[in-house]
Amino acid sequence: MTVTSLLRTPGLARSRRRASFLTAAALAVVAVAVIAAVFGRLIFPDATHQDLLETLAPPGSDGHVLGTDSLGRDILQLTVAGAGSALLGPLVVECGSMLLAIVLGTLAGYKRGPIDFVLGRVSDLLFALPVVLVALVVGGIFGGGYWMLVAIFIVLFAPSDLRVVRAGVLEQTPRAYVEAAKLLGYSTWRILFRHILPNIRNLVVTEFLLSYAGAILALASLSYLGIGVSPGAADWGRQLADGREIMFSNPAAVVAPMVCVLLVACAVNVLGDAWEARAEREFRG
């Protein structure tokens, strides 16, 4: 004889609470970063101003909260101003690649056939290529530059977005509501944009956020390798590369941009995960 008594499984509620706390924190981080990106130049109009008489000042000295770097630039101001290039470029990258992915991915997933085949092969190829390497080779050979890298990344980031969009469309297309729409004679664009797209929007938003985090890291990496923003500009990747050299004189020069990159990328990733979870909850019921 066995007597079984079953107990309540705990945990779900708690993890939900943790998740919402994390999401709130992430939103706060992103909000601060966006404010810095938009108003950074207004708050600190001469963040990139070099003061050769005041190089490598330690944190806290003479109004420099985090000290100055080897060019006498105020690290705090520089870091705040760096939010602009850290957020804007990746945003353009992700918007561009997502737009490309939505236009091509919906068509490929819905129409199938040769378009799908060609796009599929091209995106397989691009998808497999290491983004940093390709950007290094192409950007490096053409002399780099921030916007050139952004353009390269748009192309390189498109395949992963395209896959997501295509897979979503592919999954929705055989659903009866799409067939019903076909039977009712709706146009292809109407079916794609009014019927299918709203149903994969959660996928799209999740992918957008996660790739956005990826783009932030990728651009920072390339700046770190010296193929990115133009010299003298405020940028976290560049600051990291420069800051490493004076790591011992003023650790803030490397810690500040490091913390910023980490926090922003984490926050965007948290938002992506949160959106995914939200979509899942919605899907479940």
Added chain:
Amino acid sequence: LTGCSSPRSTSSSTGSSADLTDTGKSISDVTVSINGAPSSLYPGIAAGILDYDVASLSAEGLVQIGDDGQVEPAVASSWTQPDQQTIVFELNPHAKFQTGAAVTPADVIASIDAAKDPNVSPATASYLGAVDSATQTGDDEVTVKLSSAQPDYLANFSAASALWIYPASYWQSHSKDVGSATALPVGTGPYKITKYVPDSEIDYALTNTWWGETGAKAVTPHAKKITISIITDESARVLAAKSGKTDIALQVPIAQTAEWNALKDFRIEHAADLSYTGFYFQQSVKPFDDPKVREAIGYAFDYQGVVDKLLKGQGKVATAIATPQSVASVYPSAASAAKALDLSPFDFDMKKAKAALKASSVPDGFTTELVYPSDYPQLGQAALALAQNLKTIGITLNVKEEPVDQWFGTLSDGTHGLNYMLYFSTTGDVTDTSGYLLGDQNPGGYKNSEVQSLVASASSSADEKTRVSDILTANKLAIAQDHADIPLWWGESSTAFENGIGIKDFGPYLLTRPWGANIFAAK
């Protein structure tokens, strides 16, 4: 147009081997770290500054450059120049390879042939382009014929320039892999290469075959072993020093000096690197065709500030194109050289800059671009500093970084009026830099028949005094009168030493000679 220049003080170095005493003790092992990987142990293949530093530990040329910039005997104990197209070298009878074999004329001839062959020595062959032939003319005698009259060609036969002497058999058996790990070169220097792990380390052991230990100016090496450790990352190199894995760090970059200065066991020594940095103008590009505009730029540059703060002492404010080292034979003391070279009217004075601009064709300013090579961030920083100053008088200067090769492309593309000139003189000869910048083929298209004839006569003259005075006159005309060039600074390189290590006769040319022999244990 001439202005009075105020004397500018020069920066001081952090410490010096000259102040240390040699304990005479031998050192078992010295680790020298370098921040780049030589592509080969033979500099003829890629002639970066580190390639020279590394190669000269164990290999020598026929001659070498002494502390004062004069050509000294090395493997050749003496030479004569019967005419301007012939040089006859007498080999040093004590010169031996590290294998113990004596250096024969055949070895020297094979080395010269390899050095002027662009296939074997693509990076340095051009230096010996004028060599027609090298033949044995006696037991210990090699005669070199030049294709044209070359009054000042001797230095090219040094390891500071284009010649490293290896055995003839080495050249024969390693036509394809000269200088690689599978073909360790054998030279005539005091240190023999025992191990080469590319990108990682090079080990040297002291031999007793070196001619320099004997003879008149005998030097006794103290280090039994030298290890060159390749650490391409600067902060890793500092970490290595902190954990005691480095005794000497060559070519410390400017950005790193503060880090090294912060290490209490290390000191930094500076030595001129014979480089000249300045602005020159594409004379045909507007508005730089106007001398007043060029003058305004000249006054807007913060010479002392840049040298002190940006270069961290790795340089001296330049007052001429010719470097103090290149005139050392005529003006041996620092003070006399400074006086003779005081040819630039410019100092940092924004009032004068503004006045010059007001008097120019573009009184309200203009917008232009200055490109700098990415390998030299200090040029970019100096450019940004200049841009800040120019902004106050209405000139917008956009600073752009380009890889070195693309930078070359912009120098004479007809759109960039204001350009950087960064020139490393390998020989330190007085006509070298000025000849390039002021001669017929000068990159800026600067035309002043008086200047160009002075340069030509200096190049063909054999008398050192005339050569120097011609060049200095040309310098003065070009800088003070025509503002065709604006000298910014003469470069210096920094070397970090552990405090227990000293090096004798540290100067601009030491690292092109077998410098391992000069290392000593200090108190």
Added chain:
Amino acid sequence: MAEGLTIEGPVGTIVQPLSFAVAAGRSLAIVGESGSGKTMVAKALVGLLPNGVSSSGSLRHAGTAALLPQDPFTSLSPVHRCGEQIAWTVRAAARRAGRRAPGRRELAAAVTRLLDEVNLAASVSEKYPHELSGGMRQRVSIAAAIAADPQLLIADEPTTALDASNRLEILELVRRVQRERGLAALLISHDLGLVRGFADDVLVLYAGRVVEAGQAAAVLGSPVHPYTAALSQADPPIDVRLVRLGGLEGSVPKPGEPHSGCIFYARCALRQERCLEAEPALEPRTNASAAACFVSDGPLPLARPERAAESAVATASALLEVAGVTRSFGRHLALAPADLTVAPGEAVGVAGESGSGKTTLARCIAGLEAPDAGTIRFEGVQLTPRNRTPGGIQVVFQDPYSALNPALSIGGALAEAMRSAPASARRSVAELLAMVGLPADYARRRPRELSGGERQRVVIARALAPNPRLLICDESVSALDVSVQAQILELLRSLQRELDLSLIFISHDLAVLRQVSDRLYVMRHGQIIEQGPTAAVIDSPSHAYTQQLVAASTESSTA
């Protein structure tokens, strides 16, 4: 046996205190509509409730219980061989019994023996699940389940995912294994016909409450509770066509939904005011059963509505003529040349096992699939991809859950569909909803706020929006509960009459086809092998396959 088994979900109680007992060698069936908590009871018995659901009360059973899941296509690990999966259970059973771990040989022998017990060849043990048919997989599952040496075998709808022909075999196998091994068995099903032949005792579950319990014959033969009665009446008979199909309006209340009094009140045919005052308790009514109802205190009369006149065969002029249509996928011929006609106002049924090409045929007619060859004439015009107008042919799909765009409100979807209607035939959204028996305020709702039956009504309304002449129903009721199925069938029949619609009704369930179709086509391997008036085909099938099909259907509903 369970005492006061209660199951709590995140939003409310899923199962109210529930007690039952199954003796060894006997079987108990739990029946009820979807969402009544049957699966939760089964999972609680084996201790595998999902996250967020917990149970209390006490369970006592000798030895172990094994749960046979519903879907043989997902219940086995796809990457392990069948024999291996059975062997794991054998080993686990040995360990539990404190026996020494069996060696390789012993294991192989045990697996072969178990496969033999479920009528499978020993070679199946080397096969992967995907290499087997659905019926064979379910046998493997049974073998794996009994390998655990259970004392109690729980089968949760073990046959719903199978074809009619397989269904009976599997059920018989379960019964045989149960008898031979002397197991206690718990069968969960919403199919009363299935339970009738299988179980000794029955428990009728409604919204987590037992509304009637007792011996199978008594409960099913003479139900006391109005719910049980309604359920048995909703089951369509295969032998007659009924004038009216009994069905239950509405749907099972969700856990946590507020109510007062009897939980069945809202849907009850016999409801009285006193039913709202308290919840009725389960009380013995006949000597073999107990029911929870204030009103009914004895067996309810099972009124079999009289037969409807079987409608006459098609008139001369055809609305739709399909001639020689073929379609193949790769090398697989899904549709051999097929001919089919539909007269105006006629309801045509298409029957056939899974994969026989029914859907392919329907999709070709609707224009969702391009036929490889053959012609389709509609209202006398040959249809090409270009000349189709949305008004002509519409489809009601099988799965009501995916047939509505989750992002659109009901009203939005219907209004959009209406734009495809000819201007003369435009109706309002409210009119459309009324046609399918839904209140007008449903227009504001989203699909996920609707029950399956309600969704299917919306799908039908949308299909009717462009005023079609022909409506194709592809398994339109097979995803629904019997009770809801009856409602939808009744709705379709009445719409067909009122709007003079032609209907092609596809189903593998002959009983359903008997109720809705005038003429019947039987398909197999992409071919139409028999056709004729529905009554004639079912009552006296001429093709051997049809005979087999009819036999299987008849047995499973009356066995």
Added chain:
Amino acid sequence: MRFSPLARTITLRIAGVIVLLAVISFLVYCLLYFAPGDIVSNLIGTKKTDPAVIAALRAKYGLDGGLWSQYSNWLGRVLRGDFGTSVQNQVPVLRVFREKGGITGILCLLAFVITMVISVPLGVLAARKEGRWQDSLISTVSLVGLSAPAFVIGLILLYALAYYLPLFPVYGIGTGFGDHVYHLFLPALALALGSAAIIVKLTRTAMIQQLAGDHVMFARARGLSEWRVTRIAVRNAAIPIATSAGLVLTYLIGGTVLVEATFSIPGLGSALENAVQFKDFPVVQFLVLVVALLIAVIMLGVDLLYLVLDPRLRRRTE
């Protein structure tokens, strides 16, 4: 006969790879051809140079003629097994590869092993403890790993574990295999953490999906031990994990540039970075092709691994 469709698939894939390599090599050639700058001036620097020497150098590196003739010359030489000589070092490209490839190979493989060894068990653990503190902890840590670029992790590790806590060497690659592994451990760890985060996430998702699956429920319902159930789920989850493992390998290959730069490792990554900056045609061309080939091989390997892992696919190709 039984394997012929499989063999056909593989042959087709290999043909595809060859076409791909040809296309990529041409694209890279175009890139280098149209790029601004000139290797010869790079080689010479600011020096007065004889035009004859320049001409000789141009001829030596095959820089005469138009794009097509240059490319076809290059291709012809490659087909004869001659990948040319590095402009920068005068070393045959193949030797550059031989000298540095080993280091990068060890680095990548070590990173891959670390990735898999850390991430799969953690992913499985997180899935098993879904919603509990272990899951939260693992998910949070992997989130940070996902958000930290390899060079940032590298910098932190370098200062923490090599300098302040001198467990690992600060620089260099050592000599001999064992020493290489010791020297490359920190870099590999830096490289691995980011990819491990990806795999943890994927493994967790795949495992949760599997554990919620019918067949796992059935396995539990027949009394299999939790250990066995986990193994079944892991075996099923191996299919999606294998795909991501392939992707992670390519990610690791891309990440070596950053990590090699941070730890000053003389591997192919730094060689590529240098070659790009120097416009060292033959080296860039060769390394790009090697990377493309490697990735193609990895992808093919992943596809074959699928066949091993998923019997449902096996029948389709057989």
